[in-house]
Amino acid sequence: MSKTANVKAAQSPWGPDDERGALNLLDPEARADVLQRADSSRVYDLSVDYFVGMPSFQGAGDPSYQIFMSHTPQGTLVDNLNNVGDDINRHVCYSGDVVFMYTHTGTHIDALNHFGVDGEIYNGYKAEEHLGSRSWTKGGAETIPPIITRGVLLDIANLKNVDCLPDSYAITVADIEEALEKSGLRLESGDVAFVRTGRMRYWPDGTKTLGNPPGLSLEAARWLTDQKISAIGADQECVEVGPSEHEDNWLPGHTHFLAEAGVPMVELLNLEELAADGIGEFCLIAAPIRFKGASGAPMRPLAMALRPSA
Structure with a gap:
């Protein structure tokens, strides 16, 4: 094993404002x-x-990939969170989800x-x-x-x-x-x-x-x-x-x-x-x-x- 890597942060040749x-x-x-x-x-x-249970880096405590439904057709009919009523919610099937993951x-x-x-x-x-x-x-x-x-x-x-x-x-x-x-x-x-x-x-x-x-x-x-x-x-x-x-x-x-x-x-x-x-x-x-x-x-x-x- 080498003793040191000798890596240093460098200044950009494209100027002091460069971020690319x-x-x-x-x-x-x-x-x-x-x-x-x-x-x-x-x-x-x-x-x-991307799917639940996919391999991901968690060795430093970062979360695994998760996906949750935030709206489902049946749930929308029951809770009416969009405030449009049963008839429309039976007619229009609404699904939505939330993703939680390490970038x-x-x-x-x-x-x-x-x-x-x-x-x-x-x-x-x-x-x-x-x-x-x-x-x-x-x-x-x-x-x-x-x-x-x-x-x-x-x-x-x-x-x-x-x-x-x-x-x-x-x-x-x-x-x-x-x-x-x-x-x-x-x-x-x-x-x-x-x-x-x-x-x-x-x-x-x-x-x-x-x-x-x-x-x-x-x-x-x-x-x-x-x-x-x-x-x-x-x-x-x-x-x-x-x-x-x-x-x-x-x-x-x-x-x-x-x-x-x-x-x-x-x-x-x-x-x-x-x-x-x-x-x-x-x-x-x-x-x-x-x-x-x-x-x-x-x-x-x-x-x-x-x-x-x-």
């Missing part, structure tokens, strides 16, 4: 290119369903305020100045724009010829380089990189999809951000390898991506269909719910294979 970090690398020309080259004959949904449940994106270092999040925003009673005033989920760009699949499980990488396997820089070479691709500025470990093949069995995840080593994370990616994602719960390989930091990948590099993280992606069809690059269309100030939000990423450039 590497998402500033999203390029209108790249967006137009991938939309033009997208094969719309098939759309891959990279998200998972980092299911397929979701981590906002830049999710992790910081020494009291600061990305771009030097400090807890004592920018954290209110309910949420951060900076770097929240609402600052994440719609992400429409080129996505690249780093299929490390396929590279290793396994259904799923072993528990706590630390993906190396060499692994990523070999996966790119095998696919004949390279990462470009503004791309989103999605890492496949194979864990999602076991979803929704929480005993196999959560805990001691194979994922990126800190060295691999730093190599990826050096390629100027705009966001990172994986088919497991924290993108990085767990448990931490560094004594001074329990989630060094999170602090690097979010606080040091300003790169949002997408977790619990379903990459199985993309991998099965051999899709290495794709048009990615994704956006989170605009939870103001939240440290994360559900996301539904969609992918379409890319036709070759003209």
Whole structure:
């Protein structure tokens, strides 16, 4: 185990008011290119369903996903809370519900305020100045724009010829380089990189999809951000390898991506269909719910294979 991770919160090169970090690398020309080259004959949904009993991170005391009916057709007839009477309530069937969940449940994106270092999040925003009673005033989920760009699949499980990488396997820089070479691709500025470990093949069995995840080593994370990616994602719960390989930091990948590099993280992606069809690059269309100030939000990423450039 390495002694220290040496991760620090960084100032944004896009100025003192920046809250988007590497998402500033999203390029209108790249967006137009991938939309033009997208094969719309098939759309891959990279998200998972939300349901009671779904696997979720509860190790630090966060709640499981819950859904409650707040209105039912029969209940509305009995209690008449809408004050329109029996005849109309027999005619109009009214249903409504309430969802209660940790914002980092299911397929979701981590906002830049999710992790910081020494009291600061990305771009030097400090807890004592920018954290209110309910949420951060900076770097929240609402600052994440719609992400429409080129996505690249780093299929490390396929590279290793396994259904799923072993528990706590630390993906190396060499692994990523070999996966790119095998696919004949390279990462470009503004791309989103999605890492496949194979864990999602076991979803929704929480005993196999959560805990001691194979994922990126800190060295691999730093190599990826050096390629100027705009966001990172994986088919497991924290993108990085767990448990931490560094004594001074329990989630060094999170602090690097979010606080040091300003790169949002997408977790619990379903990459199985993309991998099965051999899709290495794709048009990615994704956006989170605009939870103001939240440290994360559900996301539904969609992918379409890319036709070759003209």
